[in-house]
Amino acid sequence: MGMAAESQFHVLAVDDSLFDRKLIERLLQKSSCQVTTVDSGSKALEFLGLRQGIDSNDPNALSTAPVNHQVVEVNLIITDYCMPGMTGYDLLKKVKESSAFRDIPVVIMSSENVPARISRCLEEGAEEFFLKPVRLADLNKLKPHMMKTKLKNQKLEEIETTSKVENGVPTAVVEPEIKDSTQVEIEILPLQEDLLLIKEEEQTLSTNNKRKSVEEGISTDRARPRFDGIATAV
């Protein structure tokens, strides 16, 4: 596993469905990420520490909790769009409105391919919009985004220790050295396929940007039946 050997990326996954949480958790773990899952947008905000009301302008923010400067480092937030109460979009807005957390990349997932919804999320600052079911190949796209935050955080720490700058360092100051064209290691997982796969091209082509492309990832079209797994309990 190539990137960031010492410290893993920490992803906060938000989804109201237990099933989907289990899935995204495994997907992220398989991509060598540390995962925290929560079942709602409000819990996500709590986890981030936004509820402490330091950085948000929300008048309803709880100010009873002690000021917590020890923020848990989150390198990426991945959230379902359709959730009761606070939707993924609402969560996205709240994160982007917060000065402390607006730099955390946010990814939205949805089972519905609604172009208007997709563009709205992207306009609001979401890095990516994934159509469910999310696949391993999709997560490979996230590494550059997470890398940016990590490096930025490291740089911020350096700056803070040397010159005691406040938390609201504008993004422009810390120029990320890692661009999107970073070499991302696409893991070629050993295929455990032992069957002929019917090529499923059910994905309705969305009008434009950021659609999940099946071809990018690990090709599942290998028609080579190969059974070498002993305990391949399905």
Next chain:
Amino acid sequence: MNTIVVAQLQRQFQDYIVSLYQQGFLDNQFSELRKLQDEGTPDFVAEVVSLFFDDCSKLINTMSISLERPDNVDFKQVDSGVHQLKGSSSSVGARRVKNVCISFKECCDVQNREGCLRCLQQVDYEYKMLKTKLQDLFNVSFKLCENLLVLLVYSFY
């Protein structure tokens, strides 16, 4: 002697899985799930599949209640149930179940109670059918493991 049995079982397993794909019970997403399983998480697929079947049973139940009285159908509830079912069946690779959900949603959108009831019945049938099929697969897989173990033990002598 055992090697022959193993080879046969292997073939059976292979053929069976292929047939599940060919008959449309499963799609690519199921193989994506299998990719996520490894030595550290050997029960992942089984767990997820089992969760899915639990979901099916619960959702079908609540939707059935919502659809019960012809004069008072909570289509919002039904829609929510279908949405969830469609999502999870899609994530698991349960192709037939997912396809029924698509029709189900259409009936729900136009508030067609009769159509919904038909789809509900179908969804129930499809998920149970898939459950049986996967159970058979697990059985073959298990027999395979047993036989391979025996082989392994014999190989020491």
